[in-house]
Amino acid sequence: MHVYALSLEKGGCGKTALAVNIAAAFQQLGLRVLLVDLDSQASATHWLGIDPESLHPDQSVLGVLNDAIQNRATAASVLRRVRDTPEGISILAAHSLMASLPAQLTSAPLGGLFLLKHVFAELARAANTYDIVILDLPPARGPVLAMALAATTRCLVPIQPEDLVMRALRALMTSVQQIKSNGVNQGLQVSIVRNKYAPRSNADRVFDQLLHDHYAVQMAQTVFPIRAALRDSAAMQQSVFRYTGTDASEVRALFLQLIEELMVLDGRV
Ligand SMILES: Nc1ncnc2c1ncn2[C@@H]1O[C@H](COP(=O)(O)OP(=O)(O)OP(=O)(O)O)[C@@H](O)[C@H]1O
Ligand SMILES: [Mg+2]
Numbered sequence: 001m002h003v004y005a006l007s008l009e010k011g012g013c014g015k016t017a018l019a020v021n022i023a024a025a026f027q028q029l030g031l032r033v034l035l036v037d038l039d040s041q042a043s044a045t046h047w048l049g050i051d052p053e054s055l056h057p058d059q060s061v062l063g064v065l066n067d068a069i070q071n072r073a074t075a076a077s078v079l080r081r082v083r084d085t086p087e088g089i090s091i092l093a094a095h096s097l098m099a100s101l102p103a104q105l106t107s108a109p110l111g112g113l114f115l116l117k118h119v120f121a122e123l124a125r126a127a128n129t130y131d132i133v134i135l136d137l138p139p140a141r142g143p144v145l146a147m148a149l150a151a152t153t154r155c156l157v158p159i160q161p162e163d164l165v166m167r168a169l170r171a172l173m174t175s176v177q178q179i180k181s182n183g184v185n186q187g188l189q190v191s192i193v194r195n196k197y198a199p200r201s202n203a204d205r206v207f208d209q210l211l212h213d214h215y216a217v218q219m220a221q222t223v224f225p226i227r228a229a230l231r232d233s234a235a236m237q238q239s240v241f242r243y244t245g246t247d248a249s250e251v252r253a254l255f256l257q258l259i260e261e262l263m264v265l266d267g268r269v
Pocket of ligand 1: 009010011012013014015016017018039041043137138139195196197224225226227228230231232234
């Protein structure tokens with residue numbers, strides 16, 4: 001089971017846009033995908049057509065993590081909380097009460113660091129569960145990020161060409177390095193995915209060179225330009241694989257190319 005976490009402390013860089021559509025792309029290939037919305041803003045949940053406030057908090061990720069805190073998370077207890085979005089993507093939804101999750105984790109044993117890892121180990125042991133798990137993370141450091149990184153195979157970092165992003169990227173790389181060097185998750189990998197790029201703009205070319213100078217090895221080949229489909233499909237509560245408006249087919253092809261890259265790096269499941 002591959003676990004991909006969309007992470008960066010900077011808001012609005014495309015974590016949710018990529019999480020939702022990478023999940024949809026893997027599903028197009030016939031793989032069994034679970035999207036986990038770890039952001040109390042519940043953007044991914046909402047994007048795919050589920051009203052987060054219609055759920056009891058126990059039916060969201062919170063229920064799963066509370067079970068894990070009490071050491072009683074099983075594959076069955078996780079699967080009971082998984083819902084199908086209108087386009088058939090399996091999701092563990094977020095809930096606004098997750099705003100208190102960092103405090104809850106801080107008071108859990110070991111800061112809750114191993115809770116998700118344990119949950120995914122339970123899922124991986126069960127028959128016919130998931131090939132791929134996608135985590136959508138909030139724009140924050142702290143215990144939720146640490147718990148996610150402990151359970152992740154590869155961090156996917158959407159980068160838009162802005163100066164402030166480089167600081168957030170360095171901070172994330174430090175968190176990744178800590179998780180690797182203290183032995184929590186030595187195999188953790190990182191891929192940087194350029195998003196909202198205008199490849200012909202001079203400023204973006206300069207930014208690109210800066211990224212290459214520091215992170216050439218981690219950079220994914222697939223680059224996402226600014227496209228209406230990625231903005232407007234959210235309002236329609238659809239992935240670009242369901243959405244049929246302007247640019248949708250171009251953006252779909254880019255997501256398929258990105259997951260092909262991931263499968264070359266991590267192996268097919
Ligand atoms: N390549 C793109 N072209 C056009 N719009 C985009 C693109 N990528 C993302 N967007 C839009 O930009 C906005 C911010 O993206 P998104 O919500 O994915 O960011 P985020 O990193 O998840 O933000 P947050 O940190 O607040 O969770 C959304 O409205 C999204 O639809
Ligand atoms: Mg988001």
